[in-house]
Amino acid sequence: MTASRVTAAAPKRIRALHIVVLAIALPVAIAGLLIPVDVPGVGELSPLARAGVAVGVMALGQLARLRFRVGAGAVSVTWGEAAFIVGLYLAPAEWLPAATFVGTFVAWVLLTYFSDRRSPLELLHVAGSLTLAVAAGAIATRAIADPLDARLTPTLAGALALGSLGYLLVTGWLAAMTLSVRQARPAGGLFLRAVRAKFLMFVGNVLVGFVVVSMIERDLRWLLLLPPALWLLQQTYGHRLRAEAERRLWSTFAAATRELSRLDERAVATAGVNGALSIFGAEAVEVHVVQPDGSRRRYSGDASGTLAEADLPESLPETLPEEPGLVRLTVAGAPVGMLRVRFPRALEPGQREQMALSAYADALATALHDAATHQALEALTARSKFEAVHDPLTKLANRSAFLLNGDAALRQVVRDVPVALLLLDLDRFKEVNDTLGHAAGDELLRGIADRLRALAAPGELLARFDGDEFALLVTDLEAPDGDRSSPMPQALRRARAVSEQMAAPIEVAGVVMSVEASVGVVVAPAGSADVAELVRRAENAMYQAKEGGGSVAWYDSAKDEASTDRLALLAEVREALTVDDQLVLALQPAVDLDTGAPTGVEALIRWRHPRRGSLSPVDFVRVVEGSDLLAPFTRYVVDKALTVAAEWAGEGLEVPISVNLSPRSLLDPHLPSDVAELLRRHRVPPAAWSWRSPRRWCSASWRSSTRCSVPSATSACSFPSTTSARATRRSRS
Structure with a gap:
């Protein structure tokens, strides 16, 4: 059994293995020739003829070979065991290693010439491996019996079988070692696989050897019947090996295609x-x-x-x-x-x-x-997913992704911890598009996006909305000193820093320009509003910044006509009008600067809000004015003020009380009769009562308000002439 060359890997180790095998095999062969032996010189074969026959038998055993694959190589299966048995019978065991070396070398030279094309060193390696195997088998056989010209007895048959087994194991191990060195695979698995494939042929070889020895003992002419039998046996071996190779090939093929x-x-x-x-x-x-x-x-x-x-x-x-x-x-x-x-x-x-x-x-x-x-x-799907949540120009998140991810980020923030949203809109961006073209506008937007990326801290969300709007969600408003008590100043400082960075010179289409931005800032406790509402508030603040001419403005709910706070505030005002302990009067006296004597009292409304605390009129009156609660709110305040006036009148105090009146109330046709009814109910004389209209409430449609004014025949309430005069001048302007 010999290994075929399969790869040029590890040439140094392979060469070293060849040298080691030769270094052992040649001395063994020479030593066998030097050992004195008693060779029968009479009969049919002389000592020289015996040596020649042994060389020929060993060569013939290699020439009639079969090959099968083992891993990335092939193993040649020969009639070596049969040749070994016949050789031991015809020649002294001491000569057989040398005969094997010569015979196998000649046989493999012929095989190489016609098919294998091996190098001389490889041929010597094959001859040396078989020489060592024959030497091992001969020693095992001679330890039990000497087969030279001996009759085939059970003892001798056992000795020859043991020697053949030694020959099989040594050749199998040396072949596995050669494949292992070349393929960098464990030699044990290769050895077992080769022995399993060879074992049936090994048994047949031993039996063939016994038959040949028996024929030689009786009559050499019986050997003429041996070639057909050996040919049939060879075909049987070949069929079995090919079937096994076919099964292994397609089994490996199926496993490989599954992978x-x-x-x-x-x-x-x-x-x-x-x-x-x-x-x-x-x-x-x-x-x-x-x-x-x-x-x-x-x-x-x-x-x-x-x-x-x-x-x-x-x-x-x-x-x-x-x-x-x-x-x-x-x-x-x-x-x-x-x-x-x-x-x-x-x-x-x-x-x-x-x-x-x-x-x-x-x-x-x-x-x-x-x-x-x-x-x-996958790439198309990933690109589609990316484009669905990113702006194609700047690669920033788009509005939908910002709203979705922003809500998720807010849910990670502890409730009531302040967060801020900055909404930026580039000023006069349309001029860039109109002057330099849309390609320059796109270049500017990409440059602005790069600057914002550099400014955004880890954990902050940055997005580009439609057009030239950018949004930044800041979830950590902690001041440098760790203070979180005043988040608005911190947010405004951040907004001004962003605005200043945006205004830094930038080159677009070969033109160096400075682009300013209006920034709307909203600060709210986490959990009080979703990101969509924060964006709406920030847009409101941004438009205030544009209208006011500044670069930064913060959100003021009092100026937000669409504020959800306004809607909530109206509901709370409606509830406050049904109780007596929330809307209260604050009386502000008016005195004569010359005498110091009181000339009257102005009744101002205050709201003791159960959740928001004390609110001044500026926090809620504008909301009331724009709703259908103005009339009941006005009657509520007048009723409160007349209650105080009635109490003072009962104690002998004659101090006029005035109430601020919204211009929209002057358009209410039911106001005079409602006030007259309240005066009669509280028994307050009209002279003790007057109306005031703050300057910011005076409207341009004053002619309508004067036609429905409170002073009338039934009420006789006074309206200060100074206010009236101011209103008249506004109406003329």
């Missing part, structure tokens, strides 16, 4: 390389995969398990050279790549290997095509 079921090009190509190495016992395998740009990526591996990957700029050739193991990979006529399998030089691929290679190439091409399709689909 191709991957969704990644690299995984498929790597599995393709490993599968080809295991199926064909190749020295090396290359898989070339065509890339979308026409270039190639090469995946390669060898029997030692080394895998490599490289990009090749050149495209796949239109016509591949005629080379065994080179196959173009195509799917429906479209090129996918190329498969190159480098078979061992000692194992030329036959028709069976070519068929397996073609089938494997089709499976590999389909797997690579499926992987490329999957990767393209």
